[in-house]
Amino acid sequence: MKFGGTSVADLERIRRVARLVAAEAATGKPVAVVVSAMAGKTNELVAWTDGAGAAAPGLTPSDDEYDVVVASGEQVTAGLLAMTLRNMGLKARSWMGWQIPIIADDAHGRARIEDIPGEALGAAMDSGEIAIIAGFQGVTRDGRIATLGRGGSDTSAVAIAAALGGVCDIYTDVDGVYTTDPRIESKARRLAKISYEEMLEMASLGAKVLQTRSVEMAMAHRVKVRVLSSFVEPGEAPDQGTLLCDEEDIVEKRIVSGVAYSRDEAKVTLFGLPDHPGVSSRIFSALADANVNVDMIVQAHARTADTANMEFTVGKRDAARAMQVVGDLKGDLGFEGAALDEDVAKVSVIGVGMRSHAGVAKTMFQALAEKGVNIQVISTSEIKISVLIESAYTELAVRALHAAYGLDQL
């Protein structure tokens, strides 16, 4: 069982979580619980590290001391939940990353789990003790605290389930994975099941239910993951939620399973780029060297013979850096100018059914055209199509696509 920050935001919510855990333990199954920091705590801690110099030149948030500070939030929640369960008469104890241990690499601030020797943890659980595990944290082979990046507690939970051979219930502030964001489209439907591949695309493309890496790990280890609401009473949970599973376990096939969107996009346009071999390579090597992740790319020949325009997208947070990098190349490559547009959004449709069905893209472009939404850039993979549009059209586009694929009829 994994509970996120809003589910453990205060003592009253921690008591609610304790009741859900107690109900699960009453079924007789060994139970491990992964907890996040109380909502807001991680932000407070991160702000302090910024003040202490994490954001200063020469130091980055990947500092190992950053991890020492921010990992403390999960420690607090784990101790409080263990105390609450004991107070209800149950056997429980907290486990920090270094106690299990959850062995992680030393990429501090975004570490990856390498190994979880689960013997001590498993033995404690087999003796009837509920294990309360601090999420988001591991320990390096050097014995230093390492954190797994934002949303890392999801990954902790899936990794623990994989190590112990269990199922993983992610309790969150929504009651499952929806066909799209219900705050935008009230007709959004909860999916009873979704394939790992689709969930991976949904998470990468902007759906914030699960950390992308946790889905990768669930897929790699074939861990059955359920997304459930933590705002239910004990006993209600089993009928709710969304199950992540193999594609073949989904009986009712759909062409499209969901519509995702992200406003964390910025578009860079380079005008009048000389049409030589090696020019693109120069640009994208320089961006990679500056740690800028490039997402969508499109190149179009200009009307004049020897130059082209190029557009690509980056995360909003990297936009200024990307402009700096291309600006530095301007004299060298001899293009005419560069423009930045942060007023864009990426809208995507995702579905494993696309593999075997033609016409998915046609439906998408038609639906957007009917609403007068102009498509700026397109990118596709085997199971998704993404388009970049003007940000103001985001909600309109999401609703149009949700209807066009009949997702409100599920």
Add this chain to the structure above:
Amino acid sequence: MKFGGTSVADLERIRRVARLVAAEAATGKPVAVVVSAMAGKTNELVAWTDGAGAAAPGLTPSDDEYDVVVASGEQVTAGLLAMTLRNMGLKARSWMGWQIPIIADDAHGRARIEDIPGEALGAAMDSGEIAIIAGFQGVTRDGRIATLGRGGSDTSAVAIAAALGGVCDIYTDVDGVYTTDPRIESKARRLAKISYEEMLEMASLGAKVLQTRSVEMAMAHRVKVRVLSSFVEPGEAPDQGTLLCDEEDIVEKRIVSGVAYSRDEAKVTLFGLPDHPGVSSRIFSALADANVNVDMIVQAHARTADTANMEFTVGKRDAARAMQVVGDLKGDLGFEGAALDEDVAKVSVIGVGMRSHAGVAKTMFQALAEKGVNIQVISTSEIKISVLIESAYTELAVRALHAAYGLDQL
């Protein structure tokens, strides 16, 4: 170097601490720094544990999960100070209790340090890395976090100094140990030196500069401890403060070194107690079984032949429990009644010179009599005399005694 909660209360103060540490490191000596939680943080964490059931029947603050929660505060400060020092271009890293390790017993919430294998820590310091150590915490031989009780960071600091063979500078919000509390007597003088024995009595009798256990440990290991103000600029520190040392290292002998007081007292009076052998033993055994610490005791025969009155003092926090215990014994022992008086204070004079000087008590009783202060209970040891008085007279008594022993003339 040890810095308490008010010295690291926010990022600006942490930067001030970093400058003091940098100045010390610049002298070329290996430096270890022990830090407390940011002021207020431990109280916040303790309040959460109360809410989660630490204060509930059947669970006590000695719960091991209580320690998991409250130890997180020092972790945060240690990480932030290490980051700040790195940002100034220095080599530094944080050390948690479990990383050094600081091995403690499993009396959670008030654990005692058993051993500090200082090899890894010492090697890191010898390589020029400043060690930033989370105070107040150790780890049991079972690998669980254990905290050392309120003020435990002082003990952490002395223990680290003992393990590494160093001197221990305790930076605090006062600039040393005073002849009495300067908030009560503006003529209080800072002592340049004080013997371990005197400091131990001062700490036990109410002076809040150092945790009692840290003084015991300094005395046992002959660690040179200095109490200094953290509100000085780098470079100023060496001329300031108070040095704890052996009695023979103090050239200027004093009969009395200080006046301490405590308002954390409550007096229990038992009336008409049958004057049989074994009655006192029954009472104090029952109190000990209920974990009530008894401090001062006096027994007086009543005018009628066969009964006596008894008075004893306990900490205010134990007062209700003490009354419960004696109430339960009433029918059995057949005394007439019990009364509780929480309106009392203990005032003490401390000095190693008492051993060789007569008349110290006479001076005390005379000074108090002149001010009309009534003495309720007296207790003495080789180097201190304590009296219990009505709480309202506390300041008056402290000032009268401070003058009577000429402490404003030092």
